[in-house]
Every structure is written in C-alpha cells, then in structure tokens.
Amino acid sequence: xxxxxVMTLENxxxxxxxxxxxxxxxxxxxxMGKLNKNxxxxxxxxxxxxxxxxxxxxxxxxxxxxxxxFLDKHxxxxxx
Numbered sequence: 001x002x003x004x005x006v007m008t009l010e011n012x013x014x015x016x017x018x019x020x021x022x023x024x025x026x027x028x029x030x031x032m033g034k035l036n037k038n039x040x041x042x043x044x045x046x047x048x049x050x051x052x053x054x055x056x057x058x059x060x061x062x063x064x065x066x067x068x069x070f071l072d073k074h075x076x077x078x079x080x
Contacts, residue, residue, distance in 0.1 A: 006034060007054065015041065021069045028066050029054065042066055 005017040015031035022028070026044055033039030042063065043054045057063050 007031070009041070009043070009054070013039070015039075019070065019073075021066065021073055023065075023069050028069070030070065 006014050007017065008014050009031070014034040016034055017029055018032050019030040020027060021030075026046075029043045029045065031041045031043060042057060044057055044062075046053050046055055057066065
C-alpha cells in the first residue's frame with residue numbers, strides 16, 4: 001500500500017500532495033484532487049505566528065516562477 005499525504009483546502013475538497021519545491025525561503029505544494037486527477041492546484045506554505053499555513057499564490061508571475069522551479073527540478077527525468 002502506498003502512503004499518501006492528503007489535505008483539505010478552503011474549497012472543502014481533498015487533495016493529494018504530489019510534489020514540493022522550495023525557493024527563497026518559500027515552499028510550494030503541487031496538489032492533485034483526490035477524486036479528480038485533473039483538478040491540479042499549487043499552494044504556498046507560509047510561516048506566521050509560529051504556525052505554518054497553506055495559502056494561494058500571490059500572482060500569475062509567482063505561478064510562472066513556481067512552474068519553472070518544478071520543470072527545473074524534473075528536467076531530464078523520463079516518463080514511465
């Protein structure tokens with residue numbers, strides 16, 4: 001059996017954490033819908049008041065930067 005991490009977002013839906021990347025003290029989560037594999041979202045983890053919180057990205061520019069990080073992380077990997 002495969003152990004997966006699942007989290008519920010603000011929309012009430014459950015998502016599986018499929019990958020993470022970090023950059024400049026930020027950590028980003030790549031999430032896939034538990035019931036719908038085509039439901040993909042990216043969230044950022046922030047630290048505030050001694051706790052960690054999952055929030056939406058700030059802008060389309062941040063989204064583009066995170067996608068570049070993800071692509072760089074997996075560059076050269078072959079699809080299986």
